[in-house]
Amino acid sequence: MKEEDYILFENYLAGELAVEEKALFEDRLETDAAFQESFKTYKAVSGFLEHKFENEATTNAFKSNLKSISNAHFNVAKNTSEENKKTNPFRILKYAIAACVVLMFSIFTFNQFNNPTYSDYNSHEPMTVVRGNVKDLIEATKAFNNEEYEKANSLLKKVLENDPENTEIQLYYAITNIELDNFNVADTELNKIITGKSAYKDKAFWYAALSRLKQRKIDATIVLLKQVSEESDDYKEAQKLLNKLE
Amino acid sequence: MSAKKIHEDQKYIEGLLENNSFIIQAIYDTFVPKVINYIKQNSGDADQAQDVIQETLITIYNQASQKKLQLTCPFDAYFFLLCKRKWLNELKKKTNKEVTINEEVLSKDDDSQELAFETSLFGEKQALFNTMFQQLGTACKDLIKATFKIKSMEEVAASLGVTYAYARKKKSLCIGKLTKMVQESPQFNQLNY
Numbered sequence: 304m305k306e307e308d309y310i311l312f313e314n315y316l317a318g319e320l321a322v323e324e325k326a327l328f329e330d331r332l333e334t335d336a337a338f339q340e341s342f343k344t345y346k347a348v349s350g351f352l353e354h355k356f357e358n359e360a361t362t363n364a365f366k367s368n369l370k371s372i373s374n375a376h377f378n379v380a381k382n383t384s385e386e387n388k389k390t391n392p393f394r395i396l397k398y399a400i401a402a403c404v405v406l407m408f409s410i411f412t413f414n415q416f417n418n419p420t421y422s423d424y425n426s427h428e429p430m431t432v433v434r435g436n437v438k439d440l441i442e443a444t445k446a447f448n449n450e451e452y453e454k455a456n457s458l459l460k461k462v463l464e465n466d467p468e469n470t471e472i473q474l475y476y477a478i479t480n481i482e483l484d485n486f487n488v489a490d491t492e493l494n495k496i497i498t499g500k501s502a503y504k505d506k507a508f509w510y511a512a513l514s515r516l517k518q519r520k521i522d523a524t525i526v527l528l529k530q531v532s533e534e535s536d537d538y539k540e541a542q543k544l545l546n547k548l549e
Numbered sequence: 550m551s552a553k554k555i556h557e558d559q560k561y562i563e564g565l566l567e568n569n570s571f572i573i574q575a576i577y578d579t580f581v582p583k584v585i586n587y588i589k590q591n592s593g594d595a596d597q598a599q600d601v602i603q604e605t606l607i608t609i610y611n612q613a614s615q616k617k618l619q620l621t622c623p624f625d626a627y628f629f630l631l632c633k634r635k636w637l638n639e640l641k642k643k644t645n646k647e648v649t650i651n652e653e654v655l656s657k658d659d660d661s662q663e664l665a666f667e668t669s670l671f672g673e674k675q676a677l678f679n680t681m682f683q684q685l686g687t688a689c690k691d692l693i694k695a696t697f698k699i700k701s702m703e704e705v706a707a708s709l710g711v712t713y714a715y716a717r718k719k720k721s722l723c724i725g726k727l728t729k730m731v732q733e734s735p736q737f738n739q740l741n742y
Binding site: 304306308309310312313314340341344345347348349350351352353354355356357358359361362364365366368369370372373376377497498522523526527530 | 565568570573574577578581582583586589590595596599602603606607610611614615625674675678679682693694697698717718720721722724725727728729731732737
């Protein structure tokens, strides 16, 4: 673009072109692609500069407020993980004791102790029908409690289609998928619960961890286990598993 | 015009715009843990997550303030997608490091994909404009700063000791120069594809 084109851009944006000049300008915008391209960029750059300098003070105020909230949030997270570190010597002692016990046992039992695996933890709480008495749901419950996961899986899928927001069903559906090694489906369902606000959130973290454990993604298992909150039923179990993994 | 319905989560956008600490805190409590998880599971650590999240919120703030951002999808999906995209870009930059990506659930919601895409494009353009602005000569930088801060071109001219006509012309030429630099940068063509 030539210098006078940029001057024209500026005058147009400032609304300072005469009627004929304006018509001419808009006509050229439609017919001259390069002119139009440059004008678009000029306008965007100009908008950026205007915002940057006119609102500098408010933007800076926002940034500093954001920074302090962010630091507070992340420091809490760091402190809790440091507290965990502080307990390390104790944990090492526990490890030592546990190791001795394991060693002694293994001498007598020909080393039947292995790394924790999913199958150590897959004794699920029995499924109980809470809401509705749809036929499929009853069938699904029976199948689930009889560990016929394939059958339960397809029935639960059907139930979910009619009642997609039912977190309890989502959870059991996810469990059947873990059992059947459909990890993608399982993890997707569990994530829905995790990001929601239901009472099954902690259960979902626990099972999400077990799913990763079954996939031998140990790092992810650890991260998820740490999210299981202290109030939850699975907290103790989660901590035990954590100790074994870390 | 078929205006899309604005999502109730627009309150988060308004809250950011108003610099409302209560809302910002709520965003950290409600939506941030998921992002931290994701980044940690994908070759990142807490510090990196903190930066990505902070920069993403600033981009949203800027777009809201400059372009009147209107949320037509849940904030959760939109925010997560934005952070994810930003993190994947960060990972790409470290070319030598091998990257393992854990494809987690994504909302298949078109609105959130589209909106997140727009915002990240907006953010990348802003960053590019900013880099290019820093590369302008001092005279242009000062003049541009003055024109947008002072508003009245007469005052600008007086404060810089030049005539009104000159200040005005110079402003268009400086922004024109910046426009040209932006257009000629390789990143710009990637953004504009």
